Structure formats: structure tokens, C-alpha cells
Amino acid sequence: MTYQEPIHDIAQLAMVELFTPKYDESLRFFTDFLGMYKHAEDEHSAYLRAYEDRYHHSLKLTRRDQAGVGAISWRAMSPQALDRRVAxxxxxxxPGRWVEGHKGYGRAYEFTTPDGHVNHLFWEVEYFHPTESQRSRLLSRAQKRPLSGVPVRRLDHINIMASDVTANARFFEDLLGFKKRENVIFGGTQELACWLSVSPLAHEIALTKDQMGPGNRLHHVAFWYGNQGQMLDIADLFAEYGVHVEAGPAKHGITQGYFMYLYEPGGNRIELFGDTGYLIFDPEWKTVTWTEDNFWSEGGVWFGGDLPQDFFIYGTPLIEAAQKATTRETEAAQ
Structure with missing residues (x-):
């Protein structure tokens, strides 16, 4: 078997844009509960970052009539790497197009997945420079740990919904160099989800089958704690202040991540990630495949409680069929 030379042109998931119809409430959620720092704001958007994110922002929160995801932004490994991926x-x-004028990074190449998710790929970036009052005593930390809420440490990954998981995953693999680390296949052929990365992380992006929509939707955005105890602290705050938690704290079998899912006020699902899961250093890693025989008993949740059925249906922007399915499940549970 011929070994395919890996592509190492994408460095990391750098920034994600979320749309929210409840801008003020969403902004308070990310700053008050998750301790994110508002680095800049204009008439349309706020630019937020966690205290170990090194760039201008990692989350762009934008006013819109419907919740959902805007641009998913990746940093290239070098200017030459950017040129290679664009080619x-x-x-x-x-083909995509070159765009400029975005806060936090320079000229970027904008392209879409087969389902239409907007992505930006760039090299030039604006780093965060703390003021003296923000400067951490840890020289390797971008900013002093905030005092608000239970502050997340960095952006971790994104999960997008796809009409055809395999076709959209192939786009990331063939053109951008992502490796498929794990997937779920039912019936021997239908790929329902997969997890991909360009680094030792188990995933920077995941794809989930959109069972109720056209595919161009968001499943969730995840932020990293790295400490399971902090997950329990934020769960206590959510209970105290009436923030509904969809699932967790618990542990996934897939990616082995300690997780909690909830909804920010605008309606987007947010995952809080309590540890790294596992890291991949084997250059010949083979995709780990889960099937209907083991997914429900081991893959979805390793311990800590089941995922609700709505977890596999709900995405943003909302569509009528998914809303009806969600309503039926909620009524059945009551």
C-alpha cells in the first residue's frame, strides 16, 4: 500500500463567527458565565477571546435575525502554505475569492464547503497585546485569568451539520489536508458523523448528518477548560441562574472528551470541553469506526448519562421540521 504524503498546510482553527438574534443576552452569556473578554465591538459585532487565545479574537458575535454560524476561520501554516491550499x-x-477588511486578520481566501458553510483561510493575523493590568505573571499565558464566571481557556473545535457527511469530509481531507480520526457508520454504508483534525487533537472540526435540514447549519461550537472540576463549577452556576443544560457533564466514548452541552441565549448550541480527550501522534493512524452495535452503548456517552434525541436533530438556523421534532420530544418528556 502506497503511503500518501500528508499535507501540513493548515495550522489551526483560529476564529468562529456566531449569529445571534439576541445580541445583548448572548454577549452577557459569553462574558459573564464563560469569562470571555470583549476585545472590540462595532455596530454589528463583538469580538471576544478566551484568556489563553493568542489572537485578536476567537469568537465573533454578530447581530442577525436567526442564530447560526458565519465564517469559520483557519490560519495557514505559512504564506506559502496559504498559496498552496488556495491553488x-x-x-x-x-473556487473561492480573496476578501479583506476583517478585524483580527489580513487578506483571506473565502471558500465554501459543498453544503455552503463559509470558511476563511489566512496567514497574516493580529495578536492580542494585553495592557499592564491584563498581563499574566505566567509568561506563556496570553492574558491574566479573568474574574468573571468560570472562564474558558481557548476555542477548541466546531461541529457543522452536513447533508452528505462523506462528501463534505472528503473536501476537507483532499483539499485542506485534514485526517479523519473517527466516524460513525450505520447500515454498513451511511456515514452519520466524523471527526477530523490537522494536529494531534482528535478533532478541530466534526461533521454531523443533518437529518432535518439542507446541511448548511451549525451543530455546536466548543470551548476548552482542560479541567473537569471547572465543568462542575460552571454547571453549578448554570443551575443557580436557570441556564438549561442539554447534556452532561459526562464523557464521550468518541474523542474521549469530557463534555457539557447547553444553549446560549441566541439559540446556538455550545459545548464546554473539560479535557483534551486523547492525542494522536501516530502518522499511520487508521480511522476508528463506530457502528449501531456499539455507538449507543459506548460511543455517544462513555459515562454520565445519555444524549437526548434532540441532540441529533437540533441545529441553527432552526428549520420548521426540526422545531416540530424538538417540540414533540419536549412534550413527551414532560
Whole structure:
């Protein structure tokens, strides 16, 4: 078997844009509960970052009539790497365009997945420079740990919903160099979800089958704690202040991540990630496949409680079919 030379042109998931119809409430959620720092704001958006994020922002929160995801932004490994990936996308039959004028990073190449999710790829970036009062005594930490809520440490990953998981995953693999670390296949052929990364992390992006929609939707955005105890602290705050937790704290079998899912006020699902899960250093890693025989008993949740059925249906923006399914499940549970 011929070993395919890996592509190491994408460095990291750098920033995610979320749309919210409840801008003020969403902004308070991310700053008051998750301790994110509002680095900048204009008439349309707030630019937030966790205290170990090193760039201008990791979350762009934008006013819109419906919740959902805007641009998913990736940093290239170098200017040359950026050029190589742009050339690959241009030759794929799905060319994008160069865009400028975005806060936090320079000229970027904008492209879409087969389902239409907007992505930006860039090299030039604006680093965060703390004031003296924000400066951490830890030289390796971007900013002093905030005093608000239970502060998350960094952006971790994003999960997008796809009409065809395999086709959209192939786009990331073939054109951008992502590796498929785990997946779920039912019936021997239908790929329902997969987890991909360009680093030793088990995933920076995941794809979930959109059972109720056209695919161009958001499943969740995740922020990292790295400490399971902090997950319990924030769960206590959510209970105290009436924030509904969808699932967790618990542990996934897939990616082995300690998790909690909830909804920010605008309606987007947020995951809080309590540890790294596992790291991948094997260059010949083979995709781990879960099936209907083991997914429900071991894959979805390793311990800590089941995922609700709504977890596999709900995404943003909301669509009528998904809303009806969610309502039926809620009424059945009452």
C-alpha cells in the first residue's frame, strides 16, 4: 500500500463567527458565565477571546435575525502554505475569492464547503497585546485569568451539520489536508458523523448528518477548560441562574472528551470541553469506526448519562421540521 504524503498546510482553527438574534443576552452569556473578554465591538459585532487565545479574537458575535454560524476561520501554516491550499481549492471546481477588511486578520481566501458553510483561510493575523493590568505573571499565558464566571481557556473545535457527511469530509481531507480520526457508520454504508483534525487533537472540526435540514447549519461550537472540576463549577452556576443544560457533564466514548452541552441565549448550541480527550501522534493512524452495535452503548456517552434525541436533530438556523421534532420530544418528556 502506497503511503500518501500528508499535507501540513493548515495550522489551526483560529476564529468562529456566531449569529445571534439576541445580541445583548448572548454577549452577557459569553462574558459573564464563560469569562470571555470583549476585545472590540462595532455596530454589528463583538469580538471576544478566551484568556489563553493568542489572537485578536476567537469568537465573533454578530447581530442577525436567526442564530447560526458565519465564517469559520483557519490560519495557514505559512504564506506559502496559504498559496498552496488556495491553488488546490481553485483547481477543485469550487473556487473561492480573496476578501479583506476583517478585524483580527489580513487578506483571506473565502471558500465554501459543498453544503455552503463559509470558511476563511489566512496567514497574516493580529495578536492580542494585553495592557499592564491584563498581563499574566505566567509568561506563556496570553492574558491574566479573568474574574468573571468560570472562564474558558481557548476555542477548541466546531461541529457543522452536513447533508452528505462523506462528501463534505472528503473536501476537507483532499483539499485542506485534514485526517479523519473517527466516524460513525450505520447500515454498513451511511456515514452519520466524523471527526477530523490537522494536529494531534482528535478533532478541530466534526461533521454531523443533518437529518432535518439542507446541511448548511451549525451543530455546536466548543470551548476548552482542560479541567473537569471547572465543568462542575460552571454547571453549578448554570443551575443557580436557570441556564438549561442539554447534556452532561459526562464523557464521550468518541474523542474521549469530557463534555457539557447547553444553549446560549441566541439559540446556538455550545459545548464546554473539560479535557483534551486523547492525542494522536501516530502518522499511520487508521480511522476508528463506530457502528449501531456499539455507538449507543459506548460511543455517544462513555459515562454520565445519555444524549437526548434532540441532540441529533437540533441545529441553527432552526428549520420548521426540526422545531416540530424538538417540540414533540419536549412534550413527551414532560
Amino acid at each position: 488546490a481549492i481553485e483547481s477543485s471546481g469550487r
